[in-house]
Amino acid sequence: xxxLLKYGLFIWLTAVICFAIVAPIPAVGNMGxxxxxxxxxxxxxxxxxxxxxxxxxxxxxxxxxxxILYDYKAASSAALGLIFAILATVTGAVWAKFEWGAFxxxxxxxxxxxxxxxxxxxxxxxxxxxxxEEQRAKLSSVYSILAGITVPFxxxxxxxxxxSLHPDPIVNSSGKVKMDTNMLIVFLSSLAGFTGLYVxxxxxxxxxxxxxxxxxx
Amino acid sequence: xxxxxxxxxxxxLGVTLILWLGVFLYMLSLDKKIKKIEKE
Numbered sequence: 001x002x003x004l005l006k007y008g009l010f011i012w013l014t015a016v017i018c019f020a021i022v023a024p025i026p027a028v029g030n031m032g033x034x035x036x037x038x039x040x041x042x043x044x045x046x047x048x049x050x051x052x053x054x055x056x057x058x059x060x061x062x063x064x065x066x067x068i069l070y071d072y073k074a075a076s077s078a079a080l081g082l083i084f085a086i087l088a089t090v091t092g093a094v095w096a097k098f099e100w101g102a103f104x105x106x107x108x109x110x111x112x113x114x115x116x117x118x119x120x121x122x123x124x125x126x127x128x129x130x131x132x133e134e135q136r137a138k139l140s141s142v143y144s145i146l147a148g149i150t151v152p153f154x155x156x157x158x159x160x161x162x163x164s165l166h167p168d169p170i171v172n173s174s175g176k177v178k179m180d181t182n183m184l185i186v187f188l189s190s191l192a193g194f195t196g197l198y199v200x201x202x203x204x205x206x207x208x209x210x211x212x213x214x215x216x217x
Numbered sequence: 218x219x220x221x222x223x224x225x226x227x228x229x230l231g232v233t234l235i236l237w238l239g240v241f242l243y244m245l246s247l248d249k250k251i252k253k254i255e256k257e
Contacts (some may be wrong), residue, residue, distance in 0.1 A: 010241050015236060021230040032243070033226070200244060207251050 009200065013193040019186045027182045037095040039186055042192035045088040045113070049155050050082030051198060052120065056148025059141035071137035072209035073202075074144045075127060080201055082120045089113050100165055108162040110153040119147050
């Protein structure tokens with residue numbers, strides 16, 4: 001990644017953090033300052049979704065082209081997705097403690113992200129169980145495609161069809177965005193910043209994988 | 218203690234910025250190390 005982009009990302013996310021924590025926010029229900037979780041929790045969940053979908057795309061590319069690099073890309077993306085999903089779960093649980101009174105409530109959103117973490121945990125269990133590189137790549141690519149297909153269901157569909165304590169999604173059931181303009185600007189900037197961070201992290205992991213490949217060949 | 222109670226947002230801001238700076242510097246140093254190995 002270009003040096004300018006990296007420092008640009010640093011300045012961007014630093015500004016987002018400052019605005020997210022200090023800038024005044026309008027009253028959101030009776031959440032008060034707790035509403036600021038939105039600026040960090042939702043982007044982590046968003047990045048995990050993007051990462052899982054990218055793992056699906058790379059898995060499919062491996063199946064098509066049989067280039068081992070795509071398998072590494074899929075695994076790297078899935079690993080990042082898992083980390084961000086865990087971050088989303090932890091930040092959500094801390095928020096739930098203060099909003100709902102308990103860290104864990106088996107709310108549909110908590111349940112669906114928990115299942116997703118298990119699904120992708122199993123992906124890495126599968127990878128570590130197969131010794132042959134080619135066999136591992138084949139099996140885990142198919143698994144990453146199957147797992148990726150479940151992501152939209154767990155993130156977007158399941159929590160919307162079951163009654164939940166969770167605040168309305170950003171795009172609510174009527175298909176409209178109901179958020180204060182200033183909050184929306186900070187929120188979208190945070191989404192962009194976190195996505196940039198994911199791209200950089202993936203870039204680092206893929207380059208390490210390439211070096212390992214070079215060394216082993 | 219009063220200071221922390223009265224400036225909660227700024228304390229959170231400070232801690233978050235330190236964490237972010239740590240993550241950024243770690244990634245930057247990792248990037249440099251990878252670049253160095255790539256050139257070899």
